[in-house]
Amino acid sequence: GESVGLHLPTLSVQEGDNSIINCAYSNSASDYFIWYKQESGKGPQFIIDIRSNMDKRQGQRVTVLLNKTVKHLSLQIAATQPGDSAVYFCAENNAGNMLTFGGGTRLMVKP
Amino acid sequence: DSGVTQTPKHLITATGQRVTLRCSPRSGDLSVYWYQQSLDQGLQFLIQYYNGEERAKGNILERFSAQQFPDLHSELNLSSLELGDSALYFCASSGIQGVNTEAFFGQGTRLTVV
Numbered sequence: 481g482e483s484v485g486l487h488l489p490t491l492s493v494q495e496g497d498n499s500i501i502n503c504a505y506s507n508s509a510s511d512y513f514i515w516y517k518q519e520s521g522k523g524p525q526f527i528i529d530i531r532s533n534m535d536k537r538q539g540q541r542v543t544v545l546l547n548k549t550v551k552h553l554s555l556q557i558a559a560t561q562p563g564d565s566a567v568y569f570c571a572e573n574n575a576g577n578m579l580t581f582g583g584g585t586r587l588m589v590k591p
Numbered sequence: 592d593s594g595v596t597q598t599p600k601h602l603i604t605a606t607g608q609r610v611t612l613r614c615s616p617r618s619g620d621l622s623v624y625w626y627q628q629s630l631d632q633g634l635q636f637l638i639q640y641y642n643g644e645e646r647a648k649g650n651i652l653e654r655f656s657a658q659q660f661p662d663l664h665s666e667l668n669l670s671s672l673e674l675g676d677s678a679l680y681f682c683a684s685s686g687i688q689g690v691n692t693e694a695f696f697g698q699g700t701r702l703t704v705v
Contacts, residue, residue, distance in 0.1 A: 488632070514693050523593065523696035524634070542697040569634060576645040578624065579607055579683075579694055 501580045503570035508551060510572035514579070515544060515555045518567045526573040527555070527568075529535060536589075543579040557587075564591045594618065595680050599703070603704055609670040612700045616663055616684030619648035623665040624694055625657055628679040640665055671705045 486506045493499045496532040505513065516524035521524050529569050530537045530553075537544050543556040571579040594617035600675040604610055614625050625637040627650075636649035640659035651657075654672075669676060677703050683694035 516696075518696045523595075523683075523698050525593070526695070527692055578636050578639050578649060580636065581626075581634040 488584050488586045490588060492588045492590060493560050495560060495562060495589050495591050496508045497560055499555075499564070499587060501555045501557075501566055501568050501587065502553075502587075503552060503553045504566075505551050505572040505580075505582070507574060507580065508548075508575045511545060512573040512578075513544070513565045514531065514571045514573070515542075515553075516571060516581075517551045517564075518584070520566075524542050524569060533545065560589050562589050562591060593695040593697060595682060595684050595695050595697035597631065597680075597700050599700060600698065601701050601703075601705060603703045604672060606671050606672055606674060608704075609700065610664075610672065611678050612667040612669070612682075612702075614665045614667070614682030614684075614697060616665070616682075617629055617695055620684035620686050620695075621663065622682040622685045622694075623663070625658055625665070625667050626681040626683065628681060628699075630678070634681065635666070665668045669702070671701075674704050 508590050514529045515527040517527050518524045528544050529538045530546050541558045547556045567584045569584045570582045596615040598613045621642045624639045626634045628634050628692045637651040638657050639647040643659050654670050679699045681699045683696045687692040
C-alpha cells in the first residue's frame with residue numbers, strides 16, 4: 481500500500497469502465513478490513529467491508545478482494561461513474577481496536 | 592449524515608494558541624476515534640477512547656490531548672499550536688470495543704494556524 485504522508489497516487493478511468501484500486505496492509509493479525517470513500521471536504525464514508533475469513537465480498541457495483549497470503553486488498557468498481565470520483569482509503573482493524581488507514585488513492589473519472 | 596457531529600467546522604487561530612475540538616458520537620456508540628488529515632494526505636490515527644477510557648494511542652503529539660466524557664462526547668485539545676498543525680481533524684465513532692464494525696466519520700474540523 482501507499483505510504484502515509486506521500487502525495488496521493490491517482491487512478492484515472494473513463495466513465496463506464498471498471499476501476500481497480502489496490503491496497504497492501506501491514507498487520508498479518510488484522511482480521512477486518514474496510515474501504516472508505518472520501519469526497520472533497522467531507523468525512524470518509526463506508527463503502528464495503530470484509531472479514532479475514534472471506535476472500536471476496538460483493539456489494540452494489542463494488543467488490544472487495546482479500547488476499548491474506550500477500551496481505552493485499554483490492555476494491556473493484558464496476559461501470560465507474562463521475563460520482564465515484566473521490567479518494568479511496570483501505571483500513572485494517574484488529575480486534576475492534578484502532579483502524580489503521582492506507583495512504584489513499586485518488587480516483588478520477590473522465591466523462 | 593453519519594450521525595457523528597463535529598464542531599466547529601472551521602477554526603482559524605494563531606501560533607502558540609490552544610483550541611478545543613468537539614465530537615458527539617452516533618447515538619449508542621461507545622468508541623470515539625480522532626484522526627488528523629493534512630492537505631492531500633492520508634488519515635493519521637491520533638487516539639481512541641472507549642466508554643470514557645483511553646484505549647489506543649497513535650501518532651499523537653504531547654501538545655495534544657483528548658478526553659471522553661460520561662455522556663460519551665469527546666474533546667481534542669491542541670495546544671502551543673504550530674503552522675504544521677493546520678489540518679482536517681476527524682472524529683469517528685463505533686459501537687463495541689473488541690467487535691469489528693465500521694467506524695462512522697464526522698465531517699471534520701478544518702484547523703488553520705496562522
